[in-house]
Amino acid sequence: MNGHSLVVLRSGQAMPRARIPQLPxxxxxxxxxxxxxxxxxxxxxxxxxxxxDGNVELYAVLADSARARLRVGRxxxxxxxxxxxxxxxxQVHLFEREIAEQxxxxxxxxxxxxxxxxxxxxxxxxxxxxxxxxxxPLIGATDYYRVEGDEIHEVAVGPVHAGVIEPxxxxxxxxxEHVFHLEISLGYQHRGAERTLAGGxxxxxxxxxxxxxxxxxxxxxxxxxxALEALxxxxxxxxxxxxxxxALELERLANHTGDLGALAGDVGFLPTAAFCGRxxxxxxxxxxxxxxxxxGRGMVRPGGAMFDLDDARREQFLKCLxxxxxxxxxxxxxxxxxxxxxxxxxxxxxVSLETCLELGLVGPAARACGLECDVRQDFPWGIYRFAQVPxxxxxxxxxxxxxxxxxxxxQRSVAFIREQLQGLPDGPVRADAGVPKPDHLVAVxxxxxxxxxxxxxxxxxxxxxxxxxxxxxSFHNWTGLAIALRDQQISDFPLCNKSFNxxxxxxxx
Amino acid sequence: MILTILHTxxxxxxxxxxxxxxxxxxxxxxxxxxxxxxxxxxxxxxDLWKLAxxxxxxxxxxxxxxxxxxxxxxxxxxxxVLLIPLAGSDxxxxxxxxxxxxxxxxxxxxxxxxxxxxxxxxxxxxxGAAREVTFACLAEPAIFLGLLVLAKLSGxxxxxxxxxxxxxAQWSAAGAPLVLVILSWFVVLLAENSRIPFDDPGTHxxxxxxxxxxxxxxxxxxxxxxxxxxxxxxxxFAALVVRLALPQSAGFAWLDWPVFIAGMLGVAVAVGVVExxxxxxxxxxxxxxxxxxxLLSAFGVVLLLR
Numbered sequence: 056m057n058g059h060s061l062v063v064l065r066s067g068q069a070m071p072r073a074r075i076p077q078l079p080x081x082x083x084x085x086x087x088x089x090x091x092x093x094x095x096x097x098x099x100x101x102x103x104x105x106x107x108d109g110n111v112e113l114y115a116v117l118a119d120s121a122r123a124r125l126r127v128g129r130x131x132x133x134x135x136x137x138x139x140x141x142x143x144x145x146q147v148h149l150f151e152r153e154i155a156e157q158x159x160x161x162x163x164x165x166x167x168x169x170x171x172x173x174x175x176x177x178x179x180x181x182x183x184x185x186x187x188x189x190x191x192p193l194i195g196a197t198d199y200y201r202v203e204g205d206e207i208h209e210v211a212v213g214p215v216h217a218g219v220i221e222p223x224x225x226x227x228x229x230x231x232e233h234v235f236h237l238e239i240s241l242g243y244q245h246r247g248a249e250r251t252l253a254g255g256x257x258x259x260x261x262x263x264x265x266x267x268x269x270x271x272x273x274x275x276x277x278x279x280x281x282a283l284e285a286l287x288x289x290x291x292x293x294x295x296x297x298x299x300x301x302a303l304e305l306e307r308l309a310n311h312t313g314d315l316g317a318l319a320g321d322v323g324f325l326p327t328a329a330f331c332g333r334x335x336x337x338x339x340x341x342x343x344x345x346x347x348x349x350x351g352r353g354m355v356r357p358g359g360a361m362f363d364l365d366d367a368r369r370e371q372f373l374k375c376l377x378x379x380x381x382x383x384x385x386x387x388x389x390x391x392x393x394x395x396x397x398x399x400x401x402x403x404x405x406v407s408l409e410t411c412l413e414l415g416l417v418g419p420a421a422r423a424c425g426l427e428c429d430v431r432q433d434f435p436w437g438i439y440r441f442a443q444v445p446x447x448x449x450x451x452x453x454x455x456x457x458x459x460x461x462x463x464x465x466q467r468s469v470a471f472i473r474e475q476l477q478g479l480p481d482g483p484v485r486a487d488a489g490v491p492k493p494d495h496l497v498a499v500x501x502x503x504x505x506x507x508x509x510x511x512x513x514x515x516x517x518x519x520x521x522x523x524x525x526x527x528x529s530f531h532n533w534t535g536l537a538i539a540l541r542d543q544q545i546s547d548f549p550l551c552n553k554s555f556n557x558x559x560x561x562x563x564x
Numbered sequence: 565m566i567l568t569i570l571h572t573x574x575x576x577x578x579x580x581x582x583x584x585x586x587x588x589x590x591x592x593x594x595x596x597x598x599x600x601x602x603x604x605x606x607x608x609x610x611d612l613w614k615l616a617x618x619x620x621x622x623x624x625x626x627x628x629x630x631x632x633x634x635x636x637x638x639x640x641x642x643x644x645v646l647l648i649p650l651a652g653s654d655x656x657x658x659x660x661x662x663x664x665x666x667x668x669x670x671x672x673x674x675x676x677x678x679x680x681x682x683x684x685x686x687x688x689x690x691x692g693a694a695r696e697v698t699f700a701c702l703a704e705p706a707i708f709l710g711l712l713v714l715a716k717l718s719g720x721x722x723x724x725x726x727x728x729x730x731x732x733a734q735w736s737a738a739g740a741p742l743v744l745v746i747l748s749w750f751v752v753l754l755a756e757n758s759r760i761p762f763d764d765p766g767t768h769x770x771x772x773x774x775x776x777x778x779x780x781x782x783x784x785x786x787x788x789x790x791x792x793x794x795x796x797x798x799x800x801f802a803a804l805v806v807r808l809a810l811p812q813s814a815g816f817a818w819l820d821w822p823v824f825i826a827g828m829l830g831v832a833v834a835v836g837v838v839e840x841x842x843x844x845x846x847x848x849x850x851x852x853x854x855x856x857x858x859l860l861s862a863f864g865v866v867l868l869l870r
Contacts, residue, residue, distance in 0.1 A: 210687045210771075217768040231694075232847060321772075323764035324843035329598030395761065395843040403846075545691070546847040549769040 061086050061117065061126035066434040069285040069497040072513065075114075076128050083113065083130035084140050090117040090126060091144050096415045096428075098125070098500060098509045100150035102158040103522040104178055111158045111178075113137075114524075116498045116511055120433035125498050132160055135181055139165035146415030149530060155183035169197050172242035172563055177250070194242045195224050202228035202235050210545065214243050221559035229545055237540040237548070239533055244563035252523035256283060256357075256491065265352050268527055268561030273299075273306045273342075274503025275525070276355040278510040281436060283357045285497045286514060287489035295359030295484040296437040297475050302345060302354045304468040307504035309338035311419075311461040311468075312383055314556050318458050319390055321550045322399040330386035337379040344372055359485035369476055380469045387462050400455035404539040404551035407452060416535045418506015418528045419464065420555055422448045423456035430502035444471050457554040493518040503528060505558065527561030572656045574821065579645040582825065583795035584608035586802060586832040590759075593836025608795065615788030623781055626683050633680025634782060634789035640673040641796035648803050649724045651824035652813035658724040663711055666723065670707075673793070674700055681778035688770045692777030695847070699755060699762070699774065702854035706752045709861030710745040713738075716868050727804070731811035741864035746808045748860035753801035753835070755854060757794065760839040762850055772847075802831040 061078075064070050078086065091097065099116040110131050117126040139162035141148040151162040152171045159181030162168065168183070173194040176182045186192065195214065208229055214222035222243035228236040251263050264279040265272040277299055284291060291299075316331025339349040346354035346362040353361050364372065390396055406416070411424035421428055429446040431439045447463035449456035491514050498511045506528030515521040536555045540548060588605035595602020604610075622630065647666050649655040678697055681689035714726040717734045735742060755762045758775035770777050779790045806827035813820055845853060 208687060208690075210691065212771065217770055232691075319843075321767075321769065322843040323760045323767065323839070325594055325598050325840045329600065333599075393843060395845070398849070399843055399846055544847055546772045548771050550772075 061090070061115070061128035063124050063126055064498070065123070066125055066430075066498065066500040067281045067285045067436055069288075069492060069495045070127075072494045072496050075496055078128050078130050080130045080132065080137060083115065083128055084138070086126075086128055087115050087117065087140060087147070088144050090119070091146065093119075094121060095119045095126065096417075097144070097146050097150065098507065099498070099511050099524055099526045100147050100154070101511070101522075101524045102154045102160065103513065104158055105521070111160050113154065114496075114511065114513075116509065118434070118500060118507070118509075120428055123434055125434075125500070127496065127498060135159060135183075136161040136163050138163055139168075141165050145413050146531075149534065159183050167200075170242070172245040173197075174242075174245055174247070194245075195240050197240070199226045199240070200228070200236055200238050204230075206230055207235070212548075223559050225548075227540075227545055227548070232544045232546060234540050234543050234545050234548070237537045239537050241533070241559055241562050244560040246560070246564065248564040249523055249525060252525075253520050255520045255523070261356065264525075267525055267564065268529070268558040269350065270310055270558065271306065271503045271505060271508070271527070271561060273302045273351040273355055274501055274505075274508050275510075275527075276351075277303055278499045278501040278503075278508045280355055280357045281499045281501065282497045282510050282512045283488060283491060285499070286491035286495055286512060286518075287357075288492070289358055289486055289489045291359050291437070292483045292486055293438070293480045294363075294482045295486075297479055298345070298360040298362070298364060298484060299355050300438045300442075301472050301475055302342065302351050302360075303501075303503070304472050305338055305342045305345070306351055307468050308465055308472075309335050309342065310504045310556075311465050312338060314461055314553065315383075315387060315390065315458060315465075317553050317556070318400075318454070318550065319396065321553050322396055324390065324393060324396050327386045327390045327396075330382060330389075334379055334383050334386065337375065337382075341372060341375055341379070344368060344375070356485065356488075358488035359483070361485070363484045364476070364479070369479065373473065373476060376469065376472060380465075383465060387465075390458075391462075397455065399550065400458060401451070401453060403454040403547050404543055404554060405451060405453040406535055406539045408450075410538055411452065411535070414534050414538065415531050416506075417531045418502070418504075419447075419457055419460045420506065420532050420535055422446065423460045424452040425450040428507075430500045430507050434500045436499075436501065438475065442471065442475060444468070454550055454554040491518045491520075505529060505556070505561075506532065525564060527558060527564070529557040529559075529561040532557050533562060568654070571653050571817065574817070575650055575653065575656055576646070578650060578821070578825070579648075579796075579799065580642070582828065583799035584612060584792070586798055586828060587795050589829055589832035590836040590839065593833050594840050597836070597840030608791070612788050612792055615791070616785050618784035620782075620784035620786050623684060625685050626781070629676075629683040630680045630781070631786065633676050633683075633779075634786045634793065636676035637673045637793040638789045638796070640669040641793045641800065644669045645796055645800050645803070647723050648800065648807070649728050650803055650807075651817070651820040652729045652807075652811070653817065653820065655724050658722060661721045663715070663721050663723050663726065667704075667708065667711075670704075673797075677778055684781045686781065688777050688780060691771075692773055692775070695774045696778060699850055699854060702851055702858060703752050703755050706748050706854065706857040706861045709858065709865055710749055713741050713745050713861070713864045713868055716865075717741075727807040727811075729811070729813040731807070732813065735811065738868060741867045742808055744860045744864035744867070746805055748857045748864070749801065749805050749808070750831075750834075751853065751857035751860075753798070753805060753831075754838065755850070755857075756801055757798045757835075759835055761842055761845045761853070764844050772844075799828070802828050805831055 095117040098118040103112045112131050114129045156170045157177050159176035159178050161183040173192040179188040210227040212225040214224045224240040226238045264275045267275045313335035316328050319327035342351050343349045408424045427446050431444050432446050447460050493516050495514050501508045509526040511524040513522040587608040592602050592605050646657045678693040681693040718726045763774040810827045
């Protein structure tokens with residue numbers, strides 16, 4: 056193996072840590088920039104400190120969707136600073152800020168080096184901003200980008216909002232109604248999920264993962280279970296793979312339907328808002344029919360699925376799915392056929408394909424820019440290896456595109472579920488998960504309803520998690536929202552925000 | 565004499581008691597369109613009663629201007645509805661040239677609402693005040709041009725004459741200008757009362773609000789005054805539209821008043837239907853629709869002077 060390049064592995068393939076190439080820092084960074092220049096995307100870039108007072112290691116996971124391969128490498132930092140990659144490769148900007156905050160190593164030359172989640176450094180005594188180790192940073196207390204001028208005004212929204220939503224702080228630099236710049240500052244939901252996971256797997260691990268982002272319980276649980284199964288070498292029964300995929304698609308259906316309704320609500324279009332609010336509940340109830348929990352808690356477990364679907368319930372399931380889909384179809388048709396709605400959606404919050412690639416956006420937000428990326432197609436896992444879901448894209452990158460991509464995905468998910476359940480294979484739904492192999496690394500990509508979920512697990516000599524890295528799709532996409540708002544009307548912010556519908560706690564972990 | 569007092573009493577009772585019902589009817593209409601049961605039609609009254617029981621919180625950065633907003637808004641709205649001859653009967657307050665008072669009452673109310681919003685120093689409320697006065701610049705000409713049509717038809721600047729029983733006779737002679745004014749005023753009604761497509765009274769998103777955002781800091785009885793004042797304003801604009809559309813007078817109060825009230829409820833249902841079937845305009849498009857309303861009124865004037 057060539058010692059100066061990244062190692063190639065599949066999503067969900069475990070590899071001994073010793074085989075992960077240890078590159079000198081310049082080679083490591085060159086490998087990342089070269090990979091990104093060749094069309095790969097940074098799925099994860101994170102740090103680990105094997106020993107409390109030892110050096111910091113950086114790991115990079117690049118997603119090469121053209122070849123369905125991941126490229127992984129690592130480097131060891133010999134000091135508390137390293138040259139920042141962000142100026143050459145903007146999509147790593149938040150990863151570098153995260154690394155700086157977590158491990159107290161400073162990316163020199165980072166154009167906007169600020170805390171991400173406002174917690175103390177994981178390595179006492181090492182802080183990227185030189186704060187003393189006893190200090191607990193106040194969330195949101197930092198400098199913000201400012202536009203100066205007599206007629207410029209600043210609008211600060213949150214962290215407490217008028218609606219029942221998660222906390223986040225938004226700073227707009229405006230000239231009248233016109234937005235020059237939006238800066239988003241999060242961290243209010245930081246619970247320390249990654250740190251809790253270290254030392255696992257244990258009884259609490261799966262529950263932590265299911266609540267990393269409450270609306271993506273199945274997505275994160277699926278990624279975790281794949282990682283664990285890969286580390287333990289466990290073969291999941293095919294019936295379980297189908298049921299897991301059905302659960303994942305149901306999560307997508309419920310959230311996409313809710314989003315269409317919320318988008319209609321934001322422009323004050325009553326019929327679709329009212330119907331979709333109820334229909335989201337119908338899909339959640341279908342999830343409950345599958346596993347007893349409306350949010351799919353307890354459905355996906357290492358080794359398979361916790362619940363089976365018997366024939367009687369399957370018939371009921373398909374019938375309910377059919378009627379819910381018919382209603383969503385009507386509600387969506389109303390949306391697309393209302394000129395007043397389309398006038399609001401079209402041209403609002405447009406993101407260009409170029410910006411999308413540069414920022415490394417994922418999920419429906421990226422597909423709405425015309426980027427054909429979908430983990431279900433690019434890195435198929437489980438039943439998706441045999442049953443493809445067509446990728447839904449649109450080219451305009453605006454609110455309409457993000458809404459319409461959701462509608463296309465709803466139709467394709469329903470077709471997928473129907474097809475899978477009609478030919479549900481026989482067999483058990485759960486195998487023995489086994490125990491993770493020691494000193495291994497596994498990186499897993501899963502297409503959650505918001506986009507690519509990336510989990511990277513490193514095990515120690517005892518087979519416990521030395522480091523568990525979670526990258527929620529929101530982590531990639533929040534910057535996309537900030538950019539989408541440039542040169543827009545401030546009154547269109549809620550609409551743009553809803554069209555991305557990102558997770559605060561998925562970002563804050 | 566006794567009859568006049570009874571008329572006046574009836575006018576005052578209807579003008580003060582009916583307005584919240586209009587809000588209830590709009591909400592019920594929207595609920596029916598959304599396939600929901602919706603709140604009871606009397607809910608706005610319960611809300612006002614609830615707010616009246618509550619205490620108020622005043623920000624320490626505000627001055628008397630902040631408190632003056634709801635009070636002035638309520639007083640001007642009460643005075644304004646007393647100027648309108650509701651069911652073809654005499655208005656309780658009436659004198660030659662009172663139409664000018666009406667215009668200034670509306671202006672005064674807007675001035676104090678905007679001033680009390682600016683007084684909080686909140687960036688949201690400043691934004692809302694800016695939007696409100698910008699749109700008002702375009703909504704007011706539409707009202708005045710419509711009033712000009714009526715003034716020309718009646719040869720008077722007294723609302724009682726302009727909107728009184730004699731209006732019925734004008735319909736055959738000047739039907740087209742009156743239809744244009746009705747359309748224009750209905751658009752203004754939607755704009756001035758922060759209804760869809762101009763504003764969304766049901767939203768919680770401060771960044772998109774026009775009128776609601778100006779009163780975010782008001783609470784308790786003061787907020788109750790704001791809500792009640794807003795319902796009076798809706799009543800006022802609806803009454804103008806109903807008077808134009810149904811000017812016939814049977815001469816019997818027992819018939820005229822029910823017809824008038826039915827007309828008012830009809831307007832409320834129409835507002836509910838508009839809100840249920842269309843989305844909000846993009847904020848930059850609001851002036852376009854308001855200019856269209858002005859043009860409708862202006863064409864009414866042109867047709868009349870032809």
